[in-house]
């Protein structure tokens with residue numbers, strides 16, 4: 610058994626990946642181009658400004674003014690907040706609560722490792738604020754995934770060495786970050802996309818402790 614589990618937030622605990630997509634799509638449409646659902650895969654787990662760069666590349670738009678870029682990113686975040694402000698605990702993904710409780714009951718520590726600056730807001734919205742031993746969010750790190758910083762920070766705060774931590778991730782960059790942090794990694798989603806993870810699950814429904822045995 611591992612000693613700690615670190616959960617990505619967007620797409621693992623809650624389905625906010627969908628809201629990120631809708632918010633970027635609104636921005637893209639305003640800038641005069643379309644953002645397809647398949648493009649969303651590239652945006653998962655990537656930091657806000659990095660995601661903007663990807664969007665601009667897709668739309669073939671060149672912006673040199675960093676202030677204007679900041680404004681665009683802020684606009685996207687306003688759209689995103691509109692969506693997440695309506696969230697309730699119904700939006701916690703299936704099986705997640707039960708699985709977290711199972712870990713807690715077996716004295717396995719739990720943490721959030723997200724690059725999102727909206728992490729606290731989302732946890733509050735869905736009533737998970739007090740669940741986690743450690744929360745590392747976008748305010749605590751300087752390098753987005755695939756850099757391992759977010760997970761290494763969590764391991765440090767948990768006081769559990771990386772090789773005894775298991776990361777749960779839905780994004781390719783997140784899996785890369787976990788593996789380069791020297792941690793175990795369970796992918797949540799499509800095994801064809803998350804092929805570098807040690808294991809891949811479709812959802813947390815009916816998952817037991819064997820999932821974190823390596």
Ligand code: G16
Nearest residue numbers: 618619653654655657723724725726
């Ligand atoms: C999340 C999302 C990304 C998003 C990033 C920054 O990361 O997956 O799509 O761009 O956070 O979020 P924000 O704009 O809210 O600061 P993670 O690490 O939770 O998957």
Ligand code: MG
Nearest residue numbers: 617619620780
């Ligand atoms: Mg994610």
